[in-house]
Amino acid sequence: MSSAEVDEFVRTKLPPQHQSIVRVLRELMAEGAPDASEVISRGSPAWKGRAILAIISHSKTHITFAFARGAEFDDDHGLLEGVGKTTRHVKLKSAQALDRHALREYIRQAVVLDQE
Numbered sequence: 001m002s003s004a005e006v007d008e009f010v011r012t013k014l015p016p017q018h019q020s021i022v023r024v025l026r027e028l029m030a031e032g033a034p035d036a037s038e039v040i041s042r043g044s045p046a047w048k049g050r051a052i053l054a055i056i057s058h059s060k061t062h063i064t065f066a067f068a069r070g071a072e073f074d075d076d077h078g079l080l081e082g083v084g085k086t087t088r089h090v091k092l093k094s095a096q097a098l099d100r101h102a103l104r105e106y107i108r109q110a111v112v113l114d115q116e
Contacts, residue, residue: 003038006045014058020095022056029054029098032107049114054107057106063092067106069113077102 010022022045029036029047036047046055067073070080070088079102080088089114090106092098 003040003045005040009045017094018043018058021092021098024095024098024100025063025065025092025103028103028107032104033111034106036111037063049111053110053114059087061093065090065092065103067110069110070106072113073106073109077105079105108111 006026010019014022014043026038029038033047033049033053036049036053039046039048041048041052041055044055044057047053054065054067057064057066066082066087067080068087070082071084071086073080073088075088077099079090079099081091090091090103
């Protein structure tokens, strides 16, 4: 489910190269987590099922796509970063370089964990 708040955030807060990354992430989340709501959480776009599934943040050089329960994922793709007890993230620098297959798998795992 798309959110006008997230639309506004992307349009006004992100540079064009980051907007294209977030556009792909939104498509992947709509495909893999169709029942999740797009929300603004802690000042950033996020997707919420029973709890927060994933959230994005941005820097000058990349978008960080973080999974709230990513530490519980099987990471066969080796893309997840982070050392905390719960969250893991992927740093994304361009829409063209996204590993859509890996991201779909991470989203699938996020949804499964959220439904438990």
